[in-house]
Amino acid sequence: MKKILFPTDFSEVANNAFVHALEFAKLVNGELILLHTFDLPVVDNQFIPENYYKIFDSIQLAQFDMFKEEIPKLREIAQKRNLDHIKLSHKLMDGDLIYAIKSAVNDEKIDFIVMGTSGSTGWESFFVGSNTGAVVTTVDVPVLSVPIEAKFAKIEIIGFTTRFREKDKAALREVIKIAKKTHAIVKCLYVKTNKSDVSDAIINEWKTEFENEPVQFSVTLSDHVKETILDFVSHKNIDILAMITHKRNFFSELFNPSLTQKLANISIVPVLAMHEG
Template sequence: MKKILFPTDFSQAATNAFVHALEFAKTVNGELILLHTFEFPIYDNQFFPENYNVLFETLQLTQFDRFKEELPKLHAIAEERNLNHIKMSHRIMDGHLLFNINRTIKEESIDYIVMGTTGATGWKTFFVGTNTGNVIATVAIPVLSVPLEAKFKKIETIGFTTRFREKDKKALKEVLKFAKKTKAKVKCLYVKTANSDVSAATIKQWEEEFLGESIQFSIIPSEDVQETIMDFILFKYIDVLAMLTYKRNFFVELFKPSLTQKFSNSLAIPVLAIHE
């Protein structure tokens, strides 16, 4: 059984992503591990010599109480969607989010992470920020990031960007496994720029290797990679976009405000980042 880590701060974005996490768990026959982390504020104990420990105990109890209050709401969502059979366990940890995520990945042998983000208009902040962006950049397992505006719907088309490298092929095979479970088709995009070095023979070899799969390759000549990907999402009716974790700057440029404003509605889709 696959293990899916779901970090949550109980925000609206996290609650929306929880539905995706439940459905993802159903698709991959997985269980959810809910993780809530918090960091204590830094105080100089010379100014709180008598009640320093009491202060931190109070803050910790507040976090536990909030955790206990929010959990029934998540279980209610699972029951409403007839997914209360999905196994769920819970962890509450103090300390830095990224450290606790990596610790949980190791201790629980996590296979996937599902996280919420603020949505299409907040992509730049998301990828530059210290939370989900850092998770994508550092963990060695796939991360499904879910914008607030991305309400769950049946996955019919999965987009996959490729540069026809061997590591792209490995990732594509994983995407195809997931697609078969959801009965979705996969549409691959290669943006061919003037500096592209992929040969026609390589592309043909890929097409022959994946012949018989529910997959379509699109090779589009363009010097504007980011906008071409945006058009691909929009006009190919992509429900989930799968990408290898390129350098962070690529994501920042891909989801810069001028582009996300243009395609804000169509870009409200989950992005599955697969570690290179």
Template structure:
């Protein structure tokens, strides 16, 4: 059974992402591990170090009580979505969020991470200086990153960007596997620039390799890769965009202020981040 890690701070952003986590668990026949990570900042007291443990225990108990109070709300959401059958376990961890996520991925053998991102420029925030951005570049499992305004709808079309490298095929196979489980189709985009080093033979090889899968290929000539990707999402009815983490600065450029504003107005969708 697939294991999906869902870090939450019980905010509106996280609660919205929780619905997507439930639906992903349904699609891949998985279970959820709900992680609440917290840090306690104690004031140094050079005279009474023996009070540290008592103070820490009190604050930790307070966090535990908050965690315990929030869980029924998530259960209620699962009931509303008719997904109460999804198995959920809970984990409360003290310390740095990224460290705790990495530890859970290793200890619990996590297959996916689902996280929310907030704000009108949510896509940019996913990759620039936020918890979600740090996780995306640090962990080695697929991450579904969900903007706060991306309400879940049935996944009918998954977009996939590629540079037609041989190692991109395994990532596309992951996407196709998910698509088949939800009867979705995959639309694969390659933006062909003047500096492209791919040949017609490469394109033909890919089409032949995936000829029996629900995938279609779009080879679009353009010198503006970022704008072409965003237009592709908008005009091809993409519900989820799957991308491979080439380099973080590519994502930072892709979601610059003007483009992320366009995205938030027109194509506020989740991104499934895959790793090389």
């Protein structure tokens, strides 16, 4: 059974992503491990106030009480979607969220991470821009990030961006496995820029190798890579976009509000960030 880590602050952003996490768990035959973190007051080691441990205990207790209050709400969401058979377990950790995620990935042998993304401030600001990029590039497992605008829909078309490198094939095969479970097709996009050096022969080799799989390939000539990918998502009715992470900033910037606002009618969809094979 696959293990899926779900970091949450129990916000609307996270609860929207929780629906996607449940459905994804159903798809890959997985269980969910909910992770919530909290900060303790920072004190100088040379001067620990007498009541510090009382403060420590009260903060921990308050967080635990909130955790106990919120978990039934998530179970209710699962029940409403007839997904209450999905196994849920919980981790409550103090300290830095990225460190906690990395620790949980190692300790629990995590296969996937699912998390919400938003442009909000505070704890939720973790789930946007460079922070999301930090998680994507500091863990070795695929990360499904779910924008608040992306309501769950049945996955029928999965987008996959490729540069037709040999090491992209492993990620594509993983995406095909997911697609077959939901009877979806995979639409592959290669954005050919002026600097591109991929030959027609290599593209044809890929087409031949994957001809018996539910995969379609398209090549678009453009030097505006991010805009072309967003256009592809909207016009090809993509339900989820799978990408191989090679540049942290690229991932962070792709769904940046300043970019998406420039383009009309952009579909904001979940992004599955995968690692190079």
